Amino acid sequence: MKWTLLPAARFPEFAAQWQALHAASGASALLAADFVAPLVAEFADKRVLLACCNKAGATVAMALLTPGGRGAWSTFQPAQAPVGLWLQQPGIALAPLADSLLAALPGFALVLGLTQMDPALMPRPLDAGRIRTRDYIDTARVTIAGSFADYWNARGKNLRANLKKQRTRLEKDGVAPRLQISRAPEEMAAAVADYGRLESSGWKAGCGTAVDAGNAQGRYYRAMLEAFCRRGAGSVYRYWFGEQLVAMDLCIEDHDCIVILKTSYDEAVPKSLSPALLMREEACRQLFDEGRFARIEFYGRVMEWHLRWTEDVRTMYHVNYYRWPGLARLHALLAKGGKPAPATDAQTKEASCNSTK
Structure with a gap:
């Protein structure tokens, strides 16, 4: 050698x-x-x-x-x-x-x-x-197997009831939640800029580690996501409350796995609502229905909320x-x-x- x-x-x-x-x-x-x-x-x-x-x-x-x-x-x-x-x-x-x-x-x-x-x-x-x-x-991952209904029914009662309650409240207030998925390379510059605005509005701004379209992190995520999207292997999830952007995921993919690289949400949203979890429920439902992947990888240190979504930890x-x-x-x-x-x-x-x- x-x-x-x-x-x-x-x-x-x-x-x-x-x-x-x-x-x-x-x-x-x-x-x-x-x-x-x-x-x-x-x-x-x-x-x-x-x-x-x-x-x-x-x-x-x-x-x-x-x-x-x-x-x-x-x-x-x-x-x-x-x-x-x-x-x-x-x-x-x-x-x-x-x-x-x-x-x-x-x-x-x-x-x-x-x-x-x-x-x-x-x-x-x-x-x-x-x-x-x-x-x-x-670190944790979700295994995609069977129907979303079976997967969701296996989640904890508190998680399911809490998100159902949040959706009922949004409907009562006349707020229509919406999941948007961007996959085109020409959409990544705007996506990273949107992500940076979300992250910069929260606690990371005080640490100086927030993504920004003009800093090294922003340049990195834009170039990387554009490269993945050019071969159909990148995606950005946006979640909206009406016209208000409230959560985002930056993701990359391979033949059997989608990796959620970064998640951010609008910290100005009332504490009674969990936009990132609402987004995660809709995204998981779609991924189960499509059947394109075998796993959703989170990476990063396991947090309490991960364990509400999966028992698969290594x-x-x-x-x-x-x-x-x-x-x-x-x-x-x-x-x-x-x-x-x-x-x-x-x-x-x-x-x-x-x-x-």
Whole structure:
């Protein structure tokens, strides 16, 4: 195995190679070249590297990597990426890939961190030898099977009764709720601008993390959604109370899954109404009726409201691969003493202002 390291800015030259590996590995839309290229363009600095591994003339792994602490490297993990930017062919063990990559990285790399890995995409390896893993967050998804009526009847009585009560109130007040779905690439600029206005009117404005059509986040989501929509794999859900925009979802899709990347709602709406949940009910009903997808993925940390919609929860994880087994054991002892290993912490430390859900 031979790794080639290049500046991440050259990703567009290797996008087709990345996409071919993505297709061969059956990875999520979150790892498609259309998702990754705008991340690099907007958020990668000069330290970020594109790593390509070849074996017998075939590309078997690719990743985007950034330096961490002394002797540490990890997958590039901007807040907009729910999973670590690592691809590998199925059937290839992680250890030889990581071992050869450690040897190729600049300086004397001691540890390689793979951050925010999804066990649904890559099975969690056992803690053994030079590999150590640790939990990241629990995340949830809805499995689309059977009728929406059966799914909805299996939800909690309080959720169903509360949303029914809200719809009755809206009808009594003469307010007509409406779900709008935009899928055309030329509609994404306006959609991201609308989303930014919703998000900027709420608590994220005070944190400085709200999407805005003119900031890096806004540029990223517009470019990414336009690219997905050009191939029929992007969608934006808007929910209206009459002429008032009250909630939005930004989504991407692959052959059997729709991923809800970001959700926002109008915080000026009375607390007795839940526009995001009302939107979610209508959107789920339509997705069940269409039967296009097998799953709705939320990603992000499981919240109480997620558990009202699904019991399907799994634990995402980090991987540290060490140059020496003794270093792995040392970091494991430090972790038991309340001092976590540094290879992934710098990339995954979460502040509430960076929450996307």
